[in-house]
Amino acid sequence: MLSTPNPIHAPYQVYYLLAMYSADAIRALDHQWVMGTYRRQEPLFVRGEGAYVYDSEGNAYLDLVAGVAVCSVGHCHPKLVRRICEQAGTLMHLSNLYLTAPQAELAKKLCALSGMESVFFVNTGAEACETGLKVARKYARNCKGSDAYEIIALEGSFHGRTMGAVSATGQPQYQEPFAPLVPGFRHVPRNDSDALKQAFSERTAAVMMEPIQGESGIHPLSHEFLKTARDLCDQYGALLIFDEVQTGMGRTGEWFAWQHDHIQPDLMALAKGLGGGFPIGALLARGKAAKTLVPGDHGSTFGGNALAATAAMTVIEIIEEEGLRQNAEAIGNYFRALLCALKDQGCPIQEVRGRGLMIGVGLSQPVARETAKHALKKGLLVNPVGDHTLRIVPPLILNESQVNQAVAILSEVWKNEFN
Numbered sequence: 001m002l003s004t005p006n007p008i009h010a011p012y013q014v015y016y017l018l019a020m021y022s023a024d025a026i027r028a029l030d031h032q033w034v035m036g037t038y039r040r041q042e043p044l045f046v047r048g049e050g051a052y053v054y055d056s057e058g059n060a061y062l063d064l065v066a067g068v069a070v071c072s073v074g075h076c077h078p079k080l081v082r083r084i085c086e087q088a089g090t091l092m093h094l095s096n097l098y099l100t101a102p103q104a105e106l107a108k109k110l111c112a113l114s115g116m117e118s119v120f121f122v123n124t125g126a127e128a129c130e131t132g133l134k135v136a137r138k139y140a141r142n143c144k145g146s147d148a149y150e151i152i153a154l155e156g157s158f159h160g161r162t163m164g165a166v167s168a169t170g171q172p173q174y175q176e177p178f179a180p181l182v183p184g185f186r187h188v189p190r191n192d193s194d195a196l197k198q199a200f201s202e203r204t205a206a207v208m209m210e211p212i213q214g215e216s217g218i219h220p221l222s223h224e225f226l227k228t229a230r231d232l233c234d235q236y237g238a239l240l241i242f243d244e245v246q247t248g249m250g251r252t253g254e255w256f257a258w259q260h261d262h263i264q265p266d267l268m269a270l271a272k273g274l275g276g277g278f279p280i281g282a283l284l285a286r287g288k289a290a291k292t293l294v295p296g297d298h299g300s301t302f303g304g305n306a307l308a309a310t311a312a313m314t315v316i317e318i319i320e321e322e323g324l325r326q327n328a329e330a331i332g333n334y335f336r337a338l339l340c341a342l343k344d345q346g347c348p349i350q351e352v353r354g355r356g357l358m359i360g361v362g363l364s365q366p367v368a369r370e371t372a373k374h375a376l377k378k379g380l381l382v383n384p385v386g387d388h389t390l391r392i393v394p395p396l397i398l399n400e401s402q403v404n405q406a407v408a409i410l411s412e413v414w415k416n417e418f419n
């Protein structure tokens with residue numbers, strides 16, 4: 001295992017629990033009392049610092065998963081921790097029936113960064129996508145009538161686990177156990193402009209897509225495909241919805257992935273990296289879509305509460321102050337170059353995809369899960385997506401030394417285990 005850099009004391013509560021229960025006892029509690037919806041990995045993690053997490057035995061792991069693109073400014077960034085503590089001692093939550101300053105400030109900042117015009121705050125990416133679907137259907141009903149309710153989404157997409165979001169998701173394994181799904185969704189292959197054109201009609205309310213598909217293995221959408229979607233939405237009076245839950249907040253080198261292509265959506269869903277580890281999501285809107293929802297149409301008990309909004313505003317400040325968008329682009333390029341070099345050295349890499357610090361490593365053998373298991377034993381967290389892809393979505397603070405460390409571990413695993 002890696003040695004622990006700059007150790008700090010774990011919180012009292014962690015010590016208290018570990019004094020009461022061994023790691024094996026906590027695993028048993030989890031197995032008995034928590035619904036079995038996750039394939040838990042072996043270590044019991046107790047704290048994080050920067051790009052590292054630490055288990056109950058003091059071992060350090062370089063984290064290239066970051067809560068699946070969530071811990072954008074690293075684990076327990078000092079400024080983020082301080083601001084959350086300060087806000088928690090002032091005001092944590094108040095009903096959205098009343099006004100709070102952090103939410104209004106955050107909404108203004110997000111609109112300034114994106115060129116959007118209004119924000120609805122939620123807690124998760126799935127809720128942000130659900131809100132987008134509701135806006136799209138009401139907008140189309142107002143403009144084109146009750147028959148205009150169809151949503152076009154993409155095969156291989158992932159938009160969340162709620163019924164509307166899972167109906168938009170284009171992966172049968174997430175849908176089949178919960179059928180019948182919400183009606184009115186059509187799916188077309190990603191980057192197939194002809195199929196997209198054929199799917200459009202006067203019944204189309206919106207198109208929903210991730211500029212880079214995440215859950216299916218980091219698959220970027222082409223500029224041509226994005227432009228076709230924008231043009232078709234304009235032609236048919238439909239809304240273009242970008243799900244930037246995973247791609248947003250600097251991960252690709254821009255604040256939002258669509259900014260690389262200069263193709264602006266009508267609605268944009270955010271979450272994950274927005275709060276840097278604190279739950280918050282948002283749907284941003286512009287044009288007539290920004291005025292579609294009126295009092296009583298939609299709501300969220302916790303959405304945009306003072307504590308969450310303060311966390312998100314602090315994350316934005318850190319990204320700006322530390323140049324993390326620029327770092328994501330530079331370190332992402334460096335990382336992909338080293339991975340491509342491993343391919344040339346005979347490692348089982350078929351291709352390296354992505355942008356910034358959103359990287360998919362397509363493997364030539366079905367060894368993604370075994371690769372992740374062996375890497376974990378050597379102090380590296382990577383995320384297998386199926387049998388043939390590793391997803392790498394680390395904190396945006398990642399540096400060249402840590403990339404070298406990660407690549408050395410992956411190289412050792414591939415050369416020793418799969419050659």
